[in-house]
Amino acid sequence: MGNDTPNEARQFWEDWYQKGAKPWTGRPNAILKQFAESLPTGTALDLGCSEGNSAVWLAQQGWQVTGADISSTALERAAGHAADAGVSERTHFGQHDLSQSFPAGQFDLVYALYLESPMHLSRAQVLKQAADAVASGGLLLIVTHASVLPWAWKQEEIVFPEPQEALDSIGLNLDGWNTDFLGAPERELTGPDGRAATVKDIIIALRRQP
Ligand SMILES: C[S@@+](CC[C@H](N)C(=O)[O-])C[C@H]1O[C@@H](n2cnc3c(N)ncnc32)[C@H](O)[C@@H]1O
Numbered sequence: 001m002g003n004d005t006p007n008e009a010r011q012f013w014e015d016w017y018q019k020g021a022k023p024w025t026g027r028p029n030a031i032l033k034q035f036a037e038s039l040p041t042g043t044a045l046d047l048g049c050s051e052g053n054s055a056v057w058l059a060q061q062g063w064q065v066t067g068a069d070i071s072s073t074a075l076e077r078a079a080g081h082a083a084d085a086g087v088s089e090r091t092h093f094g095q096h097d098l099s100q101s102f103p104a105g106q107f108d109l110v111y112a113l114y115l116e117s118p119m120h121l122s123r124a125q126v127l128k129q130a131a132d133a134v135a136s137g138g139l140l141l142i143v144t145h146a147s148v149l150p151w152a153w154k155q156e157e158i159v160f161p162e163p164q165e166a167l168d169s170i171g172l173n174l175d176g177w178n179t180d181f182l183g184a185p186e187r188e189l190t191g192p193d194g195r196a197a198t199v200k201d202i203i204i205a206l207r208r209q210p
Contacts, residue, residue, distance in 0.1 A: 006097050009119035010070050017073040023050050023192075024081060028057035029113050030187065031143050031203055036061065042108030045133060047098060047126065048115040052078030052091070058109075059087035068096040068103050098126040102133070110134050111141040127170045131177075137210040139180065142170075146184045147200040151191040160184075166202045174206070181205040 004012070028036075032054045036044075041062040046055045049067030051074055059065045059082060069075050075093040082091040094103060098115075099122040110130045115123065127142060134140045146160045161169065163182045184202045191197060 004120045006100055006120075009099075009117065009121070010097060012119045013069075013071040013117075014073055017071050017077075023053065024077065025053050026056075026081075028054040029143070030189075031201060032111055032113060032141065033057070035139065035141055035205060036063075036109065039109060039139065042138075043105070043135075044109040044111070045103060045105070045107040045130075047110070047112040047130060049078055049093065050074050052081045052093070054111070054113065055091060055093075056081050056085050056087060059090040060085055063090065063109070065091050066103050066105070066107070067091065067093040068098060069093070070095070070097045098122075098129075102126070102129045105133065106135040106138075107133055108135050108138040109141065110138070111143075113141075113143045114145060115142075116144065124170050128172060131172050131206070131208075134206075134208045136208055138208050140204075140206045140208070142202075142204040144202045145199070146202045147198075149189075149191065149199060150195055150197045151193050160200075160202070163202050163204065167204050172206075176209050178207045178209060179205070180207050 044058050044063045044065045046067040049055050049069050055065045055067040072095050078093045082088050110133050131140055163184050181203055184200050186198050186200050189197055189199045
């Protein structure tokens with residue numbers, strides 16, 4: 001994470017989407033799907049929603065979904081995918097540099113899937129705001145990489161934190177919360193280039209007590 005200005009961070013992600021990245025798969029993230037399937041439908045907030053893979057799927061399941069991302073290109077594509085899926089009325093996509101502004105409201109499910117950036121991102125601050133945005137009885141789901149994907153930008157040696165360290169690094173006040181899941185399971189994944197791989201994710205799932 002650098003000392004980049006908000007403009008540079010926005011420009012970085014605009015360029016990433018405009019210069020060829022097309023993360024739309026039409027499928028939700030498998031971990032999000034697994035958790036959401038056990039919940040009653042309600043309101044959800046997707047932080048760093050990208051082109052809406054998970055948000056559009058949730059809306060198709062009956063959720064009312066707010067998606068936030070720094071990239072207007074990603075958001076336009078997400079809105080287009082929602083329209084194609086016939087769920088525009090159950091989705092709202094808004095531009096936020098989450099280090100600077102955060103969507104208003106309380107949500108039954110707030111999730112951040114790989115909300116990571118090589119540019120400046122006040123991640124712990126954003127995730128604390130994410131916790132504040134969880135309604136009574138609601139779920140906060142945070143998923144990060146715990147292995148280097150074979151198709152990642154950089155193939156580098158990274159020492160990933162243990163799940164408890166990852167949770168501690170956010171600095172949440174966990175009074176009034178239950179831990180539904182904290183771990184780093186492996187799963188099989190097919191990459192954008194069609195390659196199959198075993199990957200590992202840190203999953204933090206916290207439930208606000210009713
Ligand atoms: C690694 S991608 C993950 C996208 C998606 N959540 C997924 O699981 O595929 C990170 C996303 O966060 C967005 N992002 C990066 N920095 C951000 C910031 N400061 N505020 C809001 N979104 C940001 C990027 O535009 C990108 O869509």
